[in-house]
Every structure is written in structure tokens, then in C-alpha cells.
Amino acid sequence: MVDYRIFELGDFVLQCRKTLRKARLAYKTYGTLNADKSNAIVYPTWYSGQHYENEWLIGPGKALDPDKYFIIIPNMFGNGLSSSPSNTPAPWNGPRFPNVTAYDNVRAQHRLVTELFGIDKLALVTGWSMGALQTYHWAAMYPDMVPRILPFQGSAKCSRHNFVFLEGAKAALQADAAFADGWYASPPTKGLRAFGRVYAGWGLSQTFYRIEADLTHMGYASLEDFLVGFWEGLFYTRDANNLLAMLWTWQNGDISANEIFNGDFKAALGAIKADAILMPASTDLYFPPEDNAIEAAAMPKADLRVIDTWWGHFAGGPGTSPDDIAVLDAALKELLAR
Template sequence: MQDYRIYPLGDFPLLSGEVLKDAKLAYQTYGTLSPRRDNVIVLPTFYTGTNSRNEGYFGPGRAIDPDRHFIVSPNLFGNGRSSSPSNTPPPQDGPRFPLVQMWDNIAAQHRLIHDHLGIRRIALVAGWSMAGCQSYQWAAQYPDMVQAILPFCASARTSPHNFVFLEGVKAALCADRNWNGGNYASPPVAGLKAFGRVYAGWAFSQAFFREGLYRQLRFETVEELLLDWEQDHVHGWDANNLLAKLATWQAGDISAGPLYNGDFRAALAAIKARAILMPCTHDLYFPPEDNEAEARQMPSAAFRPFDSPWGHCAANPGNDSGFADQLDASIRELLGD
């Protein structure tokens, strides 16, 4: 049984000036909308995530609880559920899929939430990694609609170093002899394996490997972990989908678009939402220094780093119970619980 719904967007204009033909936004909802429509939580998806993966961030007795909240989880363009290179017909299939920016993702989500679901206020937008980047985008793009945000292991603008990290994993994928500019007849397995293997070195911190924390994930050796990351990308992801979302990530900047015209300080200053920015101290590509600088420019932001050797993957459900505890406490604070 399909665990998501499809909202048809029709021909959807993009920030680049292109039009995504017959666009579709995949989403799922959990819980019940209150009579006052004031219990809405939005959980966008992260880079290799879907609405199903977001289910690890809420549940009975958690800070986000379907018994009390109406949770909307929209899927990123490019993740295989929403419009993506793998499911879009010619002439926008595969490597011809247009650049979709954060602005476009949030404009589509706004149409779903505001126009289709009839919601005027969002109590909280939260998320990990690219989902957290979308929470910043929501607050800057629709400042009067979003009451609070909690981005964790994320940033409001993709830093140059983050951009270069992504160039590295992209180069590993595209070096596959079967890549053929994205016009592959069969999946570029070697490239997908290389992508996963390189990515694993960034997702966890140096301390994670030094302290052998991979054993807590039931891997006896580093090589076993790397093989698992290889297989996850070979069997879980289409190569063009990975690169479409990577392009969205690399272009991430809440000031891009007609509201702020590239003025990043103005975009941060325009965020009215209460915010808690929660980086991991050992994150190798969303370092806490970026969030600390952002918090100084935002009117109502608190900077709350979490110290964990798990690095970026401290936020992956089940990895670090302390992270989950701080996340829930921060959510409760923002929601006034």
C-alpha cells in the first residue's frame, strides 16, 4: 500500500524561469487538524529521506505527537516520490530535469498547505539537514505564516565548503564509465557505490571512527559500514535523482528570489518565527559556526549546539538518544508545551 499521497501542481513555474511540466508533490499527513487549525507541524524531507523516514521524529508521547498535532510531511522534488528525474516524462526526464531550488520546493509546499489544505498558520517547521534548510526557507519566504522553526544540522545558505563536499560525491558518481552524462542504460552501480563510500566519511565525525562507534550500528569493521553505505545507494536511489537534489542543495540560499534579491542579511532579519538552531558540534559540512552567525542576524533565534561524536548523523533517529532528548525538549519549548 502506498504510504503517501500526490498533490498535482500542473505546469509549475520555477525560480530559474523554466516550467516543470505536470509537476506532482508527494506528501503524507498524520493526526487530525484541530477545529482552530492551530496544531500544524510541517516536516519536510532530507536529502536521502522520504515522508516515511520522517516518522522517526514523532510518535505517541513525543514532542511531536499525532494524537495532538496535525503533521504534514511534503517530499522534496527529486526524491523519487515528488516529481523527479526518474518519474518525469520526456523531455524533462533523467539529466534533462530542470534545476529546482529551495524557493520552488517551498512555493509548492505552500500551495499544498495553504491552498489545498486551507491552513493559514504553521506552528512549527522542523527538519534534519536539507529538511532544516527548508525550514529556514519557509520562515523567510512566508514570514507571516510560520510561527516557529527548528532546523537541526542545517543552514540557511549552503556554504562554499559544503558546496565543495557535494562536488566530491558528485564527481565520484559521474566517474562511472556507465554514467554517460546521465543517459545510462542501466544504473551506474560503480558510481553509486563510490558515492556512498565517499559520503560515509563526511556523514560521521573523526571521533565516531576513532572511538569505534560504528559497532553500535552492528558493524564490526569500518569496511562493513562502507559496504552498507554502498548498498544503500545502489538499491535505494536513482543516480539522476541524487544529482537533482544535490543541485537543489548546492543552490540553497534563503535570499535567492524576488523577495530579497540575494541580500542574505535582509532575509535572516525578515524571519519573524521563533527559532532554535540546533547543529551538531562535530558536523563536518553543517558546522555550528554557520548557525551561530545566522542566529545573530535573526530577531528571535537561540543557538543550541549539541555535542556528539556522531557528527551529522547524530540526528538520524536511533543513533544518539541524547540528541533526540534535546530535540524534543527544544520542540516543546517552541510550542509552549
């Protein structure tokens, strides 16, 4: 059963100067928009995730409480619900799907928020991982519209080290002969499983594996059980071209790479007016706290709060570490109360 709606963008010209014909932005809302339209929160999706995989942070009594707020989850281009390689008709299907930036995603989301809902100011933008990348873009691109942001386990620009990690995952996927340069007749399952195994060494910390948290906290019977059941399982059902499209978006993430800031990263950070709490995880292997510290120093109102955790990148989501999520939820409540 479809539990989301489609916002028709029409012919949407991207930064790469290619046009997404009849572009579609899938979204879901939670709660009710109040009379003065002041209670809206935008909560973008993460790498490969779809709106329902954001729902662990939403609920009565939580910071993202649908009884108080109108929460909008827009699905990223490439995630299989919004315009993606897997659902775009020829000739832009599969590996011909154009390169989409985070800037493109947020421009489309801005149209959804302003044109469909008539909202001119948000209460908050927040997101995990690539959702954090989009959060930074919202604040830099529309500073007068975004009074608060809380990006967690993500950054405003893909670091060179992060880029290299993604090259490894991409190479593993593309090495499957069945991938056929993106024109596969059936899913390249060996490549998708290899992709998950590369990810397994990065998404969680060394301490996570040292203390055998896959067994004690996640209920797996062995390391191999975890590698197959969790990591291969996470990507096995995803479309390969969709993964690669979003991977390109991630690798080229940069809030200054647009006509507003012309590559001046410090100026883009300085343009953010939002009251911000940046929440990296102490053991995140591809979004280390050092990157967020650099960002916070260039932002007018940023508070850097490192979550002390052995969960690595998964400290904030998707619902794997209750203790860390409680810290995140408390920070969201504090920020919304300001």
C-alpha cells in the same frame, strides 16, 4: 503499498524559468487537523530521504505527537516520489530534469498547505539537513505564517566548503562509465557505491571512527562491513539522476536567492519573525555550528543551541543517536509550549 498522496500542482514554473509540466508533490500526513486549523506542523524531507524516513521523530509522547498535532511531510522534488528525474516523462526526464531550488520546493509546499488544507498559520516548521534548509525558507518567505522553527543540522545557505564536499561526491558518481552522462540504461552501481564511500568520511565525525562506534553502537563487524552495509547501502538503491537533482538544490540553497531578497542574505535572516531554536551538532563536518552562529546573530529571535556530540551530522537523524534525539525532542517540546 503506497502510503502517501499526490497534490497536483499543474504546470509549475520554476526559478530557472523552466516549467515542470503536471508537477506532482507527494506528501503524507499524521494526526488530525483541528477545527481552527492551528495544530499543523510542516516537516520537510532531507537529502535523498522520503517521508517514511522522517518518521523516527513522530509518535505518541514525542514532541511531534500525532495525537496533538497534524504533521505534514512534503517530499522534496527529486526524491523519487514528488516530480523527479526518475518519474518525469520525456523530454524533461533524466538529466534533462530542470534545476529546482529550495525556494521552488517551499512555494509548492505552501500551495499544498494553503490550497488543500486551508491552513493560514502553522504551529511549527522543523527539519533535518536539507529539511532545515527548507525550514529557513518557510520562515523567510512566509514570516507571518510561521511562528516557530527548529532547523537542526542544516543551514540557511550552502557554504563554500559544503559546496566543495558535494562536488567530490558528485564527481565520484559521474566517473562511472555506466553513468553515460545521465542516460544510463541500468543503474551506475560503481558510481553509486563510490558516492556512498565519499559520504562516509563526512556524515560522521572523526571521533565516531576513533572510538569505533560503527562496531560498538551500530552493530557492524568491521569498518569495511560498515562502509558497504551502511554507506553503500544507503545510496545503492537511489536513482543517480535523482541524487544529482537534489544535490544541485542543496548546493544552490540560499534563502536570499530570490525576488524577495535579491541576494541580501542578512536581510532574509532579519525578515524571519519566528521564535527560533537553531540546533547544529558540535562535530558536524559540513554544517558546523559557526555557520548557524552567524545566522542566529542576524535573526530577531534565534536561540543557538549546539548539541555536544560525536555523531557528527547524524546526531539528529535519522534515528541513529537516541541521546541526541532526546535533546532535540525536548527542545521541540519547549518551543511548541511557548
